[in-house]
Amino acid sequence: MLALIFPGQGAQSDGFLHRLPSHPAVRATFDEASSVLGADVLTLDTPDALRSTVAVQCGLTVAGVAIARALANEGLTPDLSAGLSVGAYPAAVSCGALPFPDALKMVRRRAELMEAAYPSGYGLAAVSGLTEHELAALAARHIDEGEPPVYIGNVNAPRQIVMAGANTALDSFIHRALDAGARKATRLAVSVPSHCELLAQASDELSAYARTIPFRAPQSVYIGNRGGRPLYTADAIRDDLATNMRYTVRWFDALTVMQEMGARVTIEAPPGQVLTDIAREHYPEMAALAASTLPFERLAATARRRLERE
Template sequence: MTLALLFPGQGAQSPGFLHQLPQHDAVRATLDEASAALGLDVLSLDGAEALRSTVAVQIGLTVAGVAMARALAHEGLVPQFSAGLSVGAYAAAVSCEALAFGDALRMVRKRAELMERAWPSGYGLTAVAGLSETQVETLAKTCAREPGERVYVANVNAPRQIVVAGADAALEAFGARALVAGAHKVQRLAVSVPSHCELLADAAETLTTWARDIPFQTPRGVYVDNRGGRPLYSADAIRADLATNMRYTVRWYDALTVMIESGASVLVEAPPGQVLTDIARGQYPEVAALAASNLPLERLVAIIRRRLGEDA
């Protein structure tokens, strides 16, 4: 039985989340390394005003994820599986040593800049609970036949937990129709770009070219991708996944299922938030799922060790 580290995507952030990371040598070293690599104080990126920037959010999430992974590794807890939702995939790639931290930060900054430049305002994501992917796609096609911009399936987080991307007005209209169609809840997410759809095709192509010379390595352990929800074993495959994942649907439920079916018995979600933890608990209640942001590091480490020991 094994450990999996899960890294959340944009929308999980909250003001002060970097300041709330554990007081640990590995965390402090990670913050210092990030600041040096980017030429700025990364602790300036988690204020309420700073978090209006897609660039600040995506860099901050990457730093938080890597900091937690390193703190756990310092305590002897190295994951056999690493997976991240959307930008969380970059921290996952660092976690399994497929990508150097400094290179990940530079690539994330470029990614976020391209996304923000492509759609600086008026777009985003909405979460829909209670409808299947097929129902959401059918509803989106119905809406597309009417005047106005269309919406796209961006994330399949669980069988009935779908995220759609598009323009503000289109998302509002779609949300109203989704509720009429039987959705339990419709919620606009704290994301200001239309992630994981063809609206970002040009940005993904630019990032692919830009990242061509960034060194990647064969992963240690298993890296599970966003686009197909499957393990990737080569450096080139992971590079392609990271460079293009902004334009393809995130199939998080598939990724989660692959890890659990492959033996992951303890799932730990890196800060901030607990969305991935809640999904895992809801879909696979027999598996231990823990949100690192909700526990002191010492207690988290003790629980992980105990769970792994019980399952061994």
């Protein structure tokens, strides 16, 4: 079985859309996205543009859908689709639950709401080497000692967790985590406090907007963000997309479910490689491929060869 996985905000880098493969499906996706957004999508990956949450999230959605379409044109359609945070949107397109133009409009609205809620002074930090339980205890102690709150945003792996909050709180919490034995704790290139209660109001507004968008039951399996479980109805996928900014992303649970359901090859959409590294570390029996690290022809051939071994 083939699983397509889509990275979230923080994976972006200068010029990442320009580095996508020269493939007819990619070019067609660029043209369609430019029409929907009313601007050339190839302006979304400049250093200036990448300071905007809207540009980053729209660009990641375009990249994910473009590579999924290119792979489909080569006969590589996914049995399973999952994305981390905004990556859930191209995953929903990939499995047939959401038309691409509607996904792009919803992502733009999502990013606008997030950016408006916290235009500055907030973000994310990645902590490696401590468990969710240990970090929850540290976060409680943080508050008890008079510090502003921090929240568990993503559980990417058992000891690879992302915290959300105000910049000052995160900077202080990084020192606390390192003192408690964290192997590494660093800020991420994200300027909003994703996946926590700070975005409750923005999530409610996006949920209202999402009710105007036509979703369909998926044609292949979609794995949700909040519960890390398969979702089989249009309403369940709509709710997952509209509310994932408010709740912890259970990425490792999603990856585990894909492995248990029979995924033998994963392809991570550009520009990410972090999700591939997690899959390789924890499930080495799966062939985990990062599209951003291989020429497209080699990517397709490698995936096809691995799938034929099943």
